[in-house]
Amino acid sequence: MNTATSSAAPGQHVPRGRIDKRQAILDAAFTVFARHGFALACVQEIATEAGVAKPTVYNHLHDKETLFRHAMEAAANRAMAENLAVVDQLTDHGADVRAALDEVGYQLLQRHCDDRSWALRRLLNAEVNRFPDLIDIAHATGANRITQALADRVARLTLAGHLAATEPVEAAEQFLALLTGPMESRARLGTRPVPDRELRAVARAAVRTFLRAYGEGRA
Amino acid sequence: MNTATSSAAPGQHVPRGRIDKRQAILDAAFTVFARHGFALACVQEIATEAGVAKPTVYNHLHDKETLFRHAMEAAANRAMAENLAVVDQLTDHGADVRAALDEVGYQLLQRHCDDRSWALRRLLNAEVNRFPDLIDIAHATGANRITQALADRVARLTLAGHLAATEPVEAAEQFLALLTGPMESRARLGTRPVPDRELRAVARAAVRTFLRAYGEGRA
Amino acid sequence: MNTATSSAAPGQHVPRGRIDKRQAILDAAFTVFARHGFALACVQEIATEAGVAKPTVYNHLHDKETLFRHAMEAAANRAMAENLAVVDQLTDHGADVRAALDEVGYQLLQRHCDDRSWALRRLLNAEVNRFPDLIDIAHATGANRITQALADRVARLTLAGHLAATEPVEAAEQFLALLTGPMESRARLGTRPVPDRELRAVARAAVRTFLRAYGEGRA
Amino acid sequence: MNTATSSAAPGQHVPRGRIDKRQAILDAAFTVFARHGFALACVQEIATEAGVAKPTVYNHLHDKETLFRHAMEAAANRAMAENLAVVDQLTDHGADVRAALDEVGYQLLQRHCDDRSWALRRLLNAEVNRFPDLIDIAHATGANRITQALADRVARLTLAGHLAATEPVEAAEQFLALLTGPMESRARLGTRPVPDRELRAVARAAVRTFLRAYGEGRA
DNA sequence: GATGAATGAGAGTTCATTCAT
DNA sequence: TATGAATGAACTCTCATTCAT
Numbered sequence: 047m048n049t050a051t052s053s054a055a056p057g058q059h060v061p062r063g064r065i066d067k068r069q070a071i072l073d074a075a076f077t078v079f080a081r082h083g084f085a086l087a088c089v090q091e092i093a094t095e096a097g098v099a100k101p102t103v104y105n106h107l108h109d110k111e112t113l114f115r116h117a118m119e120a121a122a123n124r125a126m127a128e129n130l131a132v133v134d135q136l137t138d139h140g141a142d143v144r145a146a147l148d149e150v151g152y153q154l155l156q157r158h159c160d161d162r163s164w165a166l167r168r169l170l171n172a173e174v175n176r177f178p179d180l181i182d183i184a185h186a187t188g189a190n191r192i193t194q195a196l197a198d199r200v201a202r203l204t205l206a207g208h209l210a211a212t213e214p215v216e217a218a219e220q221f222l223a224l225l226t227g228p229m230e231s232r233a234r235l236g237t238r239p240v241p242d243r244e245l246r247a248v249a250r251a252a253v254r255t256f257l258r259a260y261g262e263g264r265a
Numbered sequence: 266m267n268t269a270t271s272s273a274a275p276g277q278h279v280p281r282g283r284i285d286k287r288q289a290i291l292d293a294a295f296t297v298f299a300r301h302g303f304a305l306a307c308v309q310e311i312a313t314e315a316g317v318a319k320p321t322v323y324n325h326l327h328d329k330e331t332l333f334r335h336a337m338e339a340a341a342n343r344a345m346a347e348n349l350a351v352v353d354q355l356t357d358h359g360a361d362v363r364a365a366l367d368e369v370g371y372q373l374l375q376r377h378c379d380d381r382s383w384a385l386r387r388l389l390n391a392e393v394n395r396f397p398d399l400i401d402i403a404h405a406t407g408a409n410r411i412t413q414a415l416a417d418r419v420a421r422l423t424l425a426g427h428l429a430a431t432e433p434v435e436a437a438e439q440f441l442a443l444l445t446g447p448m449e450s451r452a453r454l455g456t457r458p459v460p461d462r463e464l465r466a467v468a469r470a471a472v473r474t475f476l477r478a479y480g481e482g483r484a
Numbered sequence: 485m486n487t488a489t490s491s492a493a494p495g496q497h498v499p500r501g502r503i504d505k506r507q508a509i510l511d512a513a514f515t516v517f518a519r520h521g522f523a524l525a526c527v528q529e530i531a532t533e534a535g536v537a538k539p540t541v542y543n544h545l546h547d548k549e550t551l552f553r554h555a556m557e558a559a560a561n562r563a564m565a566e567n568l569a570v571v572d573q574l575t576d577h578g579a580d581v582r583a584a585l586d587e588v589g590y591q592l593l594q595r596h597c598d599d600r601s602w603a604l605r606r607l608l609n610a611e612v613n614r615f616p617d618l619i620d621i622a623h624a625t626g627a628n629r630i631t632q633a634l635a636d637r638v639a640r641l642t643l644a645g646h647l648a649a650t651e652p653v654e655a656a657e658q659f660l661a662l663l664t665g666p667m668e669s670r671a672r673l674g675t676r677p678v679p680d681r682e683l684r685a686v687a688r689a690a691v692r693t694f695l696r697a698y699g700e701g702r703a
Numbered sequence: 704m705n706t707a708t709s710s711a712a713p714g715q716h717v718p719r720g721r722i723d724k725r726q727a728i729l730d731a732a733f734t735v736f737a738r739h740g741f742a743l744a745c746v747q748e749i750a751t752e753a754g755v756a757k758p759t760v761y762n763h764l765h766d767k768e769t770l771f772r773h774a775m776e777a778a779a780n781r782a783m784a785e786n787l788a789v790v791d792q793l794t795d796h797g798a799d800v801r802a803a804l805d806e807v808g809y810q811l812l813q814r815h816c817d818d819r820s821w822a823l824r825r826l827l828n829a830e831v832n833r834f835p836d837l838i839d840i841a842h843a844t845g846a847n848r849i850t851q852a853l854a855d856r857v858a859r860l861t862l863a864g865h866l867a868a869t870e871p872v873e874a875a876e877q878f879l880a881l882l883t884g885p886m887e888s889r890a891r892l893g894t895r896p897v898p899d900r901e902l903r904a905v906a907r908a909a910v911r912t913f914l915r916a917y918g919e920g921r922a
Numbered sequence: 923g924a925t926g927a928a929t930g931a932g933a934g935t936t937c938a939t940t941c942a943t
Numbered sequence: 944t945a946t947g948a949a950t951g952a953a954c955t956c957t958c959a960t961t962c963a964t
Contacts, residue, residue: 083391085304088958099925101961110959172302172391174454181453189450220474223446228438231408234400235393255439259477286948307933318950320936325948329934521829523742526937537946539940548938610740610829612892619891627888658912661884666876669846672838673831693877697915724927745954756929761956763927 068106071096075107075117080165084114084173115177121166122184128157129192136199143208143262144253151225151249158226159245164236193218200260211260220259224252287325289315294326294336299384303333303392334396340385341403347376348411355418362427363476370444370468377445378464383455412437419479430479439478443471506544509534513545513555518603522552522611553615559604560622566595567630574637581646582695589663589687596664597683602674631656638698649698658697662690725763727753732764732774737822741771741830772834778823779841785814786849793856800865800919801910808882808906815883816902821893850875857917868917877916881909 074096078087089110093100107113132153136146157163170184196218203209211217228248233240293315297306308329312319326332351372355365376382389403415437422428430436447467452459512534516525527548531538545551570591574584595601608622634656641647649655666686671678731753735744746767750757764770789810793803814820827841853875860866868874885905890897 081394083302083304083394085302086395089960090958100959101926102924104960105923168390168393171387171454174387174456175300175302178456181456185450185453193450216470219447220443220470223442224439227442227446231404231412234404235390237393237397237400251435251439255474255478258479259474308935309933319934320951321949323935324950519832521740521742521832523740524833527939528937538938539947540945542939543944606828606831609825609892612825612894613738613740616894619894623888623891631888654908657885658881658908661880662877665880665884669842669850672842673828675831675835675838689873689877693912693916696917697912746956747954757955758930758957759928762929767955 067096067098067102071098071103071106071113072117072120075113076121076162076165079114079117079169080162084110084169084176089113111177114173115180118166118169118177118180119183121162122188125157125160125163125166126188126191129154130195132157133192133195133199136196137202141208143203144257147221147253147256148246148250151221151253152246154222155225155229155245155249156242159229159233159236159240161236164233168236193222196221208262209260210262217256217260221252221256224255225249286315286317286321290317290322290325290332291336291339294332295340295381295384298333298336298388299381303329303388303395308332330396333392334399337385337388337396337399338402340381341407344376344379344382344385345407345410348373349414351376352411352414352418355415356421362422362481363472366440366472366475367465367468370440370472371465373441374444374448374464374468375461378448378452378455378459380455383452387455412441415440427481428479429481436475436479440471440475443474444468505534505536505540509536509541509544509551510555510558513551514559514600514603517552517555517607518600522548522607522614527551549615552611553618556604556607556615556618557621559600560626563595563598563601563604564626564629567592568633570595571630571633571637574634575640579646581641581700582691585659585691585694586684586688589659589691590684592660593663593667593683593687594680597667597671597674597678599674602671606674631660634659646700647698648700655694655698659690659694662693663687724753724755724759728755728760728763728770729774729777732770733778733819733822736771736774736826737819741767741826741833746770768834771830772837775823775826775834775837776840778819779845782814782817782820782823783845783848786811787852789814790849790852790856793853794859800860801914804878804910804913805903805907808878808910809903811879812882812886812902812906813899816886816890816893816897818893821890825893850879853878865919866917867919874913874917878909878913881912882906 071092075087075092078092078095081087082091089103090100092113093103096103103113107116132150135153136150166184170180174181193215197214200209200211200217200221201214204211204214209217225248228251229240232238232244232248290311294306294311297311297314300306301310308322309319311332312322315322322332326335351369354372355369385403389399393400412434416433419428419430419436419440420433423430423433428436444467447470448459451457451463451467509530513525513530516530516533519525520529527541528538530551531541534541541551545554570588573591574588604622608618612619631653635652638647638649638652638655638659642649642652647655663686666689667678670676670682670686728749732744732749735749735752738744739748746760747757749770750760753760760770764773789807792810793807823841827837831838850872854871857866857868857874857878858871861868861871866874882905885908886897889895889901889905
């Protein structure tokens with residue numbers, strides 16, 4: 047039905063339409079799963095959202111569970127990539143640590159409060175019993191990697207004399223906790239859109255506490 | 266599994282069913298909902314778990330939705346009561362603030378990592394789209410009340426000269442964030458039982474950071 | 485619940501309340517059956533409409549089928565009595581046969597188009613497969629008796645020289661047919677209230693045709 | 704029971720089901736609805752009677768209600784077509800009006816007393832509250848169309864000097880009433896099969912009365 | 923490879939009916 | 944006697960999944 051979606055390079059025989067279709071299905075799947083949860087999402091709705099027929103979904107992803115897994119992995123990977131990109135900005139080339147942390151904290155919060163991020167965490171929570179292995183994928187490759195990446199930066203800042211964090215991982219963990227912890231109830235589990243100003247404020251408060259605890263004056 | 270279904274005095278005629286059937290149903294409902302989520306939990310299983318027939322469930326709680334709502338409210342209320350009881354221990358009659366915070370933090374973490382607490386949060390996350398009003402019930406009367414109660418204590422400790430928290434609510438929010446934030450990935454969303462020792466450690470780390478930021482030396 | 489319904493004579497110990505209750509139940513039953521049909525009428529609704537509890541219905545009338553049978557018989561008997569009373573007016577003491585037939589025809593049509601009459605016929609039609617014996621009760625003691633009573637009057641009028649009906653039963657049958665036949669689609673099976681003027685017109689037309697066929701001028 | 708389900712040419716590959724499944728379902732539906740009424744007819748029985756699986760019924764006709772509506776409409780259309788075909792025979796090329804009316808009356812009565820006709824009227828009566836619009840379909844396009852068609856013929860016969868009906872519609876209405884009115888109790892609402900001889904007799908009596916009232920001698 | 927049609931299994935809900943007070 | 948509570952049975956409808964084209 048949607049055969050003209052792809053823009054395959056002319057003269058070359060790459061079945062790009064195939065891949066595009068698969069991607070469309072995965073996107074649609076995540077959207078629909080986010081809307082209704084695993085159990086109540088029906089494959090027909092996913093197919094319609096993706097613009098294909100139901101059996102096509104089964105041709106590409108063998109069954110509903112596989113579909114869910116792949117959609118979740120894709121979403122988790124994208125989210126992690128975005129977060130890592132933010133953390134990577136935290137280099138020491140700017141002397142003003144507070145400003146740098148403020149900015150990184152704010153951007154992390156933005157990612158955290160994105161609709162798809164909330165949906166991802168919601169689904170992870172919801173289906174943890176049915177898909178226990180998804181936690182590994184999402185946390186091992188997700189949350190923990192963010193923590194580690196952030197710990198790396200903290201360690202560097204400590205070595206550079208900008209911080210006094212003796213245990214970088216713990217510091218990173220707490221920094222993230224100070225950022226995201228307050229959002230749970232403020233955003234009502236992702237139901238309420240949090241204005242940018244509030245994100246900035248939460249980030250600033252987190253940084254303030256973090257720096258009081260781990261600022262250079264401390265040991 | 267449901268040992269508290271009926272506590273009738275032995276030797277006394279037990280009516281075919283009346284008094285605590287409703288409670289048994291609600292308990293069973295929460296258990297089964299926690300097991301499978303709302304959509305996949307079937308009323309028959311709840312009825313069986315409660316030791317009644319299916320229509321009895323419908324006689325007491327009109328709907329599957331109503332059943333869910335009431336089960337969730339009951340669970341949320343119990344959890345909140347437990348947490349408030351813990352916070353209430355945080356009076357200033359002990360001079361050692363750190364020890365008091367350690368203990369309260371540890372007990373809050375215990376409640377937080379209780380199976381039923383994880384289940385409650387999981388269900389809340391999972392069904393937020395279908396039951397948006399449950400967030401109000403759970404957060405407004407739950408998380409926020411804990412924060413407020415804790416803020417009260419923080420204010421008192423500040424007045425007593427034991428803390429330097431100028432904004433008690435923010436301080437309370439961050440204390441809770443420092444406690445519970447790290448648990449998300451450590452407990453793998455409630456999948457992995459966290460040993461007491463680890464709870465103690467996380468609590469201690471949280472208190473350490475908290476006191477560095479809000480200890481009496483600060484202003 | 486409705487204990488004060490009866491007006492038992494003081495000083496006498498007649499359990500009138502019992503009888504009243506039974507009657508209330510039968511009335512309610514007919515109303516509800518007329519509303520929803522046999523299958524969809526639920527005993528609970530009948531009980532509520534009668535102002536009693538559900539088991540009380542079962543105490544008085546053993547089960548739903550019995551309830552239906554008794555309600556229908558009562559309604560049929562009442563309808564028949566009313567119709568017979570109308571036919572009985574058709575004596576020859578008035579010389580104007582046309583006027584007498586017009587009036588009787590009109591009154592029969594009124595009875596025929598009463599809500600409860602439509603409901604009765606509707607239910608009879610609807611449940612003929614499940615309650616075949618009800619036709620006997622309703623037709624043998626109902627429609628046929630009206631026809632016979634009318635045939636009696638026709639015979640008398642013939643003997644008195646006012647009519648020329650050689651076969652009174654056939655004449656009666658046709659008179660009733662001319663009256664009620666056109667109502668089926670005019671009243672849309674009882675759904676549309678037919679104005680009195682229309683009833684008069686149909687009756688007059690029926691009488692006109694009837695007298696052309698069976699008037700004294702004919703043989 | 705359902706011999707006309709599939710008329711595929713023998714020796715040809717029959718697809719697992721496609722072409723006349725819908726028709727088979729509608730036929731089965733009418734049969735089963737006629738047997739049990741709307742409420743007590745269960746879709747499973749319809750599916751079995753049609754030789755398909757239950758969901759197939761839902762695939763073709765969305766609802767039990769939709770199913771009922773379509774089955775009723777089909778039955779009503781067929782009945783009306785048959786009746787119209789009979790009325791169409793009533794042309795004036797035969798000089799013997801009485802014989803022509805006798806024959807047409809008899810054939811109309813045959814249609815009227817067909818099992819499916821009784822069933823159709825029964826269902827119409829039974830479910831008039833739940834499906835009020837069906838009356839329009841059945842009466843407006845059914846009974847009234849027959850009356851109008853018959854009135855057309857009556858008018859022609861009048862113009863040809865064979866009748867003296869000044870109001871063709873009223874005459875047609877009464878002719879039909881004289882035919883079908885007596886059948887209600889004679890056929891016991893379709894429960895008792897009426898022998899052909901009786902149909903002939905009722906038709907003849909109706910025609911006799913009709914011609915006395917509207918024959919050429921009259922004005 | 924993509925699709926229209928078909929199906930087996932299963933869930934929520936209702937209801938007539940019966941206990942036990 | 945009248946009733947609140949409980950239940951077994953049944954029914955509609957949905958959905959993941961598979962044929963056969």
